[in-house]
Amino acid sequence: MAELDKEAVVAVLNRILEAELAGVVRYTHYSFLVFGFGRIPIVSWLNAQADESLLHARQAGEWITTLGAYPSLGIGPLLDSHQHDVGAILRESLEAESKALGLYRELLAQVEGRSVALEEFSRQMIHAEELHLAEVDKMLRKPGDLQAFAPRNI
Numbered sequence: 001m002a003e004l005d006k007e008a009v010v011a012v013l014n015r016i017l018e019a020e021l022a023g024v025v026r027y028t029h030y031s032f033l034v035f036g037f038g039r040i041p042i043v044s045w046l047n048a049q050a051d052e053s054l055l056h057a058r059q060a061g062e063w064i065t066t067l068g069a070y071p072s073l074g075i076g077p078l079l080d081s082h083q084h085d086v087g088a089i090l091r092e093s094l095e096a097e098s099k100a101l102g103l104y105r106e107l108l109a110q111v112e113g114r115s116v117a118l119e120e121f122s123r124q125m126i127h128a129e130e131l132h133l134a135e136v137d138k139m140l141r142k143p144g145d146l147q148a149f150a151p152r153n154i
Helices: 006-032 039-066 086-111 116-140
Strands: none
Touching (some): 006 086, 039 086
């Protein structure tokens, strides 16, 4: 196996950590802003997404310390269009999750052929993010509409 560039890998992991922590804040914030008849299941879903983001942040932080580095105390950008209907929330979520997917793909490119464990972690996170993006995409479609809301390569 080729040697792992720990500095480059840690840099990507820190960006992942920051993005996932931003996800915790973003999804929690969104959950406060949902009103109407569908509030309970939507808030429940948003809270589950916040919990998942926290789990992913913890996993990234553990990898950073496993590699002998210091986890970032920063937080990624917080998108907020100040439009709080569920559609706007989901569109912002789609954008943020697409960026997170890009970070995990960047991590995979750094570790592929260099660390089986980090490759597996990257692939698992890519799998989870792709499924999440597909779920959000379906939520953004009109009932009965089979066409993807935001076509992309999966």
